[in-house]
Amino acid sequence: MNEPATSACSKTRNPFTGVEANAVGVRVDAISKKYDGVTVLKNVTFDVQPGEIFVMMGPSGSGKSVLLRQISGLEYPTSGTVTVDGMDPCLEETRYRVRIGLVFQAGALFNSLSVYDNLALYPREHRSGGEASIREKVMHALRILSLEDAARKFPSELSGGMKKRVSIARSLVMEPQLMLYDEPTSELDPVMSATISEIIATLKNEYSVTSLVVTHDRALALTIANRVGILMAGRLVTLGTADDLRSSTDPRIVDFLNPKIDIEHPRFKKLEAQEKDTS
Amino acid sequence: MKRIVSILEGVGSVVQLLVKSVSYAPTLPRQWARFVEQCYLIGYTTMPIVSILSFFIGTVLALEAGYSMEGFGAKEYIGSLVGLSMARELGPMMTSVLLAGRVGSAITAELASMTVYQEVDALTVMNIPAARMLVLPRLAAILVMMPVLTVIANIVGWFGGAVVARYVSFVGISSESYFAALRHYTKFKDVIYGMEKAEVFGFVVVLVCCNIGLSTRGGPREIGAAVTRGVVVSLILILVLDYFVTKVLM
Ligand SMILES: Nc1ncnc2c1ncn2[C@@H]1O[C@H](COP(=O)(O)OP(=O)(O)OP(=O)(O)O)[C@@H](O)[C@H]1O
Ligand SMILES: [Mg+2]
Numbered sequence: 181m182n183e184p185a186t187s188a189c190s191k192t193r194n195p196f197t198g199v200e201a202n203a204v205g206v207r208v209d210a211i212s213k214k215y216d217g218v219t220v221l222k223n224v225t226f227d228v229q230p231g232e233i234f235v236m237m238g239p240s241g242s243g244k245s246v247l248l249r250q251i252s253g254l255e256y257p258t259s260g261t262v263t264v265d266g267m268d269p270c271l272e273e274t275r276y277r278v279r280i281g282l283v284f285q286a287g288a289l290f291n292s293l294s295v296y297d298n299l300a301l302y303p304r305e306h307r308s309g310g311e312a313s314i315r316e317k318v319m320h321a322l323r324i325l326s327l328e329d330a331a332r333k334f335p336s337e338l339s340g341g342m343k344k345r346v347s348i349a350r351s352l353v354m355e356p357q358l359m360l361y362d363e364p365t366s367e368l369d370p371v372m373s374a375t376i377s378e379i380i381a382t383l384k385n386e387y388s389v390t391s392l393v394v395t396h397d398r399a400l401a402l403t404i405a406n407r408v409g410i411l412m413a414g415r416l417v418t419l420g421t422a423d424d425l426r427s428s429t430d431p432r433i434v435d436f437l438n439p440k441i442d443i444e445h446p447r448f449k450k451l452e453a454q455e456k457d458t459s
Numbered sequence: 460m461k462r463i464v465s466i467l468e469g470v471g472s473v474v475q476l477l478v479k480s481v482s483y484a485p486t487l488p489r490q491w492a493r494f495v496e497q498c499y500l501i502g503y504t505t506m507p508i509v510s511i512l513s514f515f516i517g518t519v520l521a522l523e524a525g526y527s528m529e530g531f532g533a534k535e536y537i538g539s540l541v542g543l544s545m546a547r548e549l550g551p552m553m554t555s556v557l558l559a560g561r562v563g564s565a566i567t568a569e570l571a572s573m574t575v576y577q578e579v580d581a582l583t584v585m586n587i588p589a590a591r592m593l594v595l596p597r598l599a600a601i602l603v604m605m606p607v608l609t610v611i612a613n614i615v616g617w618f619g620g621a622v623v624a625r626y627v628s629f630v631g632i633s634s635e636s637y638f639a640a641l642r643h644y645t646k647f648k649d650v651i652y653g654m655e656k657a658e659v660f661g662f663v664v665v666l667v668c669c670n671i672g673l674s675t676r677g678g679p680r681e682i683g684a685a686v687t688r689g690v691v692v693s694l695i696l697i698l699v700l701d702y703f704v705t706k707v708l709m
Contacts, residue, residue: 231465252584282584288577305587307489354585 193322203230203388204265204278204357206251211260212415213246221257222414231388233380235290235401238411239436245285247411248360251392252282264358278358281351285362286345289335295322295346296331299353320436321349324379326372342366348376359383363394372398377404398437402426410436462577465695470563473670476590483591493596501562501597501665502604506611509554513612516549517541517619525630526575526621532698538640539693541620546649551657554605559693563668566597567689570672571682579673594669595637598662605661617641619647654703654707664693 181349206228213221220243230233238244249255250262253269267274290298299318302311306397309317322328325345335343344367351359361380365373383389395401401408402422409419418425418433425433485492524537558632571592573579579589624630624637675685 234512249580254580254583272586272588275584279586281582282581284581286577288581290571290578290581301587302585305585305592439536 187230201362202357203390205261205390206248206358206392207261207266208247208251209261209263211250211257211262212251214256214258220414221250223260224411224414225260226409226416226419227394228390229406230390231384232406233384233391233393235395235405235408236411237395237398237401237408237436240396243410243414244411246360248282248362248392252280252360278355279356281354281356281359283344283347283351283359283361285300285366287347289338289343289346289350292334293334294331295327295335295338295433296344298335299308302350302354317353321352322420323413324352325349339367341369341372344368344373348379352379356389359389359391361391361395363395364393365395365397373400376400380404381399395410405449412436470672472674473667476594476673477666481595483588483595486591487527487595487599488595490592492593496601497596497600498604500565501558501600504603505557505561505608509557509608512553512557513545513550513616514619516553517545517616517621518623520544520549520587520616521620521623521630522627524620524625525627528573529629534630535575535625535636536640536644537620537630537632538637538642542617542641542645543649544609545613545616545620546653548646548653548701548705550616551609551653551660552697554608554612554657555660555697558601558605558608558695559664559668559690559697562601563664563693564686564690565666566665567672567686568682570667570669571673571685572679573677574673574675575677575679575682588674593673594666596663597669601661601665602658605657609657610650610652613653652708655708659704660697660700661680663696667692667696688707 188254192416208224208226210223210225211221212219212223224247226234235242240442250257251264251269253262253264253271253274256270263270264280266277266436267277269278269280277290289295292299296318298315299321303314303317309425318370319328319331322331325348327342327345327349330338330342330346335346337345346362348361348364359380364376364380368376380391380393384391393400393404402425405422407419408425409420410417410425418428418430420428425437428434519535522540524540525534526542528534570579570589573593579593582589582592592700617648620641621637622633624632627635671685671689671692
């Protein structure tokens with residue numbers, strides 16, 4: 181189990197070989213996004229260098245998933261621009277030139293297809309190789325994520341964490357040049373989380389895959405990140421290396437990275453106190 | 460005013476989807492398996508209900524014709540009435556109505572759920588356009604299956620009429636004279652005319668249902684709303700188009 185991604189990748193045929201990885205960069209330029217008058221992203225600007233691992237953190241509801249939708253070209257921002265390798269990610273031509281893998285927060289597996297077919301869909305549709313080579317690729321990706329036994333299962337028969345892993349495996353089979361992860365470790369145990377970190381690091385180190393990782397997982401963020409950004413209420417409040425972040429004195433960031441757990445005064449007790457005040 | 464704008468927007472997005480799907484037509488041979496699957500789902504599974512419905516439409520037509528024509532001793536012409544009404548109007552019409560209820564609702568539900576659960580987004584990111592993988596095989600399948608369904612509806616309906624003509628005592632004409640009249644007045648071009656109508660209705664139903672499914676926004680609750688909208692819009696379109704297509708083809 182849990183074969184280290186590095187050794188797996190040194191084999192000659194695997195999901196990552198043959199990727200002549202011309203690393204791609206991402207530029208997010210002053211984007212804002214409004215849904216029905218509610219502004220979810222506010223003037224966010226940053227870039228992800230080719231071959232870099234950029235980690236975006238932030239509290240729940242701060243707009244991280246929405247940001248990934250703009251970068252992956254699923255939606256246009258209300259204002260500002262996003263470019264991937266200098267091109268508009270919403271255009272079909274861009275998708276032909278740059279392979280973008282997106283690991284959805286909820287997995288977004290194809291429910292009518294088995295796990296195996298979920299992974300095989302991309303190479304089949306884009307006619308990359310015969311069925312035998314596709315099989316090899318798919319099984320290899322499944323092995324990396326310890327999913328060999330699930331190949332014949334359907335998404336409805338998987339646990340939450342398994343769905344997440346299938347979703348990651350499905351993106352790996354695409355041999356992506358840019359990987360976008362939405363909470364890749366949120367439903368996984370520590371061992372599997374470590375595997376995911378290894379995968380992200382290996383993709384960068386050996387194949388110069390540019391990665392943008394959205395996560396709440398501080399350990400993951402501070403280990404793999406070249407740079408970290410923190411998004412709060414739709415605004416990018418800080419941007420720097422992991423060390424910059426650790427040494428930051430901004431109280432919002434300190435609180436976010438080191439949340440205090442105060443068992444003596446749980447939230448509902450405070451609420452009870454408030455209620456007493458008002459009555 | 461808002462309603463008109465939203466109707467126009469709907470028409471626009473349907474046309475866009477059509478153009479996009481048709482532009483992927485060269486990929487159809489590669490998608491053979493999906494095409495066959497859709498033919499099975501759209502055509503084969505609809506056959507039993509189309510047959511049952513057409514049979515009883517045929518019987519009712521023959522009954523009513525027998526009742527009204529008895530008065531002026533024209534019972535021998537029942538065959539022509541059933542033959543022509545089935546081929547030119549009721550066959551294509553009722554097949555399309557069934558299609559809207561059975562296939563249109565299924566297509567809308569499937570595509571709406573794929574949209575709501577981000578499967579369509581996943582396809583987009585993988586550069587597999589929904590118009591190519593989800594819409595095109597369905598459109599191709601309906602074009603192939605609609606004439607088949609219509610012919611089945613016609614034949615079963617004609618036989619339904621024959622059964623009534625022969626066995627219901629107050630009508631009571633022989634099968635020979637029923638079919639003689641049917642053959643004499645129902646020409647091949649009438650059957651073709653009915654098929655053309657059916658082809659238009661079926662294509663529009665599938666296209667509109669695909670579009671409504673793919674433009675679903677929001678949560679699981681919207682899937683149900685989308686299905687209702689798909690069926691209602693399809694039925695309205697069939698009835699409205701029926702007039703115009705009839706007018707054009709006449
Ligand atoms: N399609 C939409 N329509 C309207 N509002 C939306 C839509 N998508 C997201 N939002 C709003 O945008 C805000 C940010 O959502 P987002 O999903 O990006 O949060 P997040 O940072 O990914 O949170 P989490 O860590 O919990 O996944 C939320 O307040 C949400 O209600
Ligand atoms: Mg999110």
